[in-house]
Amino acid sequence: MASLEPARGEYGAADIERFVPETHSGARSDFERDRARVIHSSGLRKLAAKTQVLSPTAGIDFARNRLTHSLEVAQIGRELAASLGLDRDVVDAACLTHDLGHPPFGHNGERALAEWASDAGGFEGNAQTLRILTRLEAKRFSETGESAGLNLTRATLDASCKYPWALSEAPAGSGKFGYYPDDAPVFHWMREGAPARVKCAEAQTMDLSDDIAYSVHDFEDAIVSDHIDPLILTSRSGHDSLIADVASWADGSFTHDELSAAYDRISATPTWLTRWDGSRRHQAQLKNFTSDMIGHFARSAIAATRESAGGAPLARYGASLVVPKAIHAEIAVLKGIVAAFVMASGRRQPTYRRQRALLAELLETLWEGQDRDLEPAFQADFAAAADDAAAKRVIVDQVASLTDQSAIAWHRRLCEVPLV
Structure with a gap:
């Protein structure tokens, strides 16, 4: 079918607003800038070593990983956007970001993290995506020194949100939600003017x-x-x-x-x-x-x-x-x-059980060690945590940021008893 022209005129000032205000020079549109930030992010690169269905650690070198899957999603999304009169860059960027929150070992790893963090707000890959985009992937900071993540426009950030509700509002039995309690401020900013529980x-x-x-x-x-x-x-x-x-x-x-x-x-x-x-x-x-x-x-x-x-x-x-x-x-x-x-x-x-056990043991070992073995950025987050729930969230952020290979390496280094 013939494509419609991208409807840039249908996106207003509120759609290109950023959580932390910015000024730019150059010919790129705000949405083109969003897409570029996603492409250059470390979170996107890490997807190359994260499981889609068949793990990159399984020795099958032709299977898709989360990065190649995301690129294919973006290609389909960009063409759909062109045919539907949506902004190509908004949809493209959303497609590239949609799996950023996935932990090691795909949905199997997601299950392990959700179980371990059940008393601290749980874990959900889509909620983790919002957290990465607005906090963990460092690009912009507020005047008070807080990270705003990639600081994407409202339209692009909203386009990345599959489940625009909290865990407490999730449909019965689904367990799917779009944000953690401490990310509520940016979530509610993103959703200003949007119908409740409706995806754009x-x-x-x-x-x-x-x-x-x-x-x-x-x-x-x-x-x-x-x-x-x-x-x-x-x-x-x-x-x-x-x-x-x-x-x-x-x-x-x-x-x-x-x-x-x-x-x-x-x-x-x-x-x-x-x-x-x-x-x-x-x-x-x-x-x-x-x-x-x-x-x-x-x-x-x-x-x-x-x-x-x-x-x-x-x-x-x-x-x-x-x-x-x-x-x-x-x-x-x-x-x-x-x-x-x-x-x-x-x-x-048996493979899935071993993967979940590995992550559970790694999470518990990091928790027992407090901030000793965390990367510097997460050490700072741990030190600033107001309570145990916030501190556990930092441990989850750290483990979720790992690739399949690095999770295995961290477990080997921190959890396996060395031979004497």
Whole structure:
């Protein structure tokens, strides 16, 4: 579909405001400056050594990591933004930041940190992203000497927020939230004028881009790494069991029939693989399948959104992104297949348990040592902590900042008893 011109005129003074006021010279727009700050951040670079689905420490050198995933999300998001009349740089920057808060070992590591910090506000990767952008990634300071992080514009910061609510306001059973209590001031500043609990159109676009990239690229990686055999997928034997596993992963969002129909539509795609031998021909077919799925998902959302908006501008809270339920079901099928064959696979569970145990032991060792083994920036935060909850948050910040490899190295150095 033809692209609309970026709607810069639909972004006002409040959208380009920063928590700590700045003045600039040069031709770059405020949103272009935001994107550049994210690209040059250490947090983005660290994503190169953090787990997407298959850990960078697993010896599989072609699998995606959090950085390559974020780049792919940003590419999808930028093209969606162009087609929907949203600012490309706002959506691009939001896509690049969306996984900054992920700790070592991906969602498995997130679970370990949440359990350890359950008495100090918990842990959530998206809340940690806001904390990184507004506090931990040093770029600007207030007049009183407090870090404002990258000090992004209100529009870009809001676009990075998937869950605009606190833990106490999270939907029952979800555990997803967007900020910790001590980050409330900047969160409420960011959300000035926004409808309660509603994501802006740019954040919705980032979220869809993440879902699209996650579903197709993790599926691709799982086939290339031999975690999924296309022959099993095309066999009707065990098909109902597979759909049941997908339905379980989707938390009851779809019926068995809806997911089965979605699976049939996906498998009818001309580029769907019926077998895999690693040949260049099969590599090309798999790559073209992922391209076909991305295009199909994106075009469907663009068409449905334009029809719903009726010509109204989407920028910020002008209108909402619309994704047909059938497309959500197809995305859920691809995600669920990967979950069934990789994340929920019995052979992966011992690895996941070891990863969680490693992080729990590292957290406890750092806590017992107080600020002795922390990096200098976190030592200062620990010294300034007003109570135990604030001090535990610093320990969590430190461990969450580590990559998979550095978490293993820190554990080896601090937790393993040296041989005498």
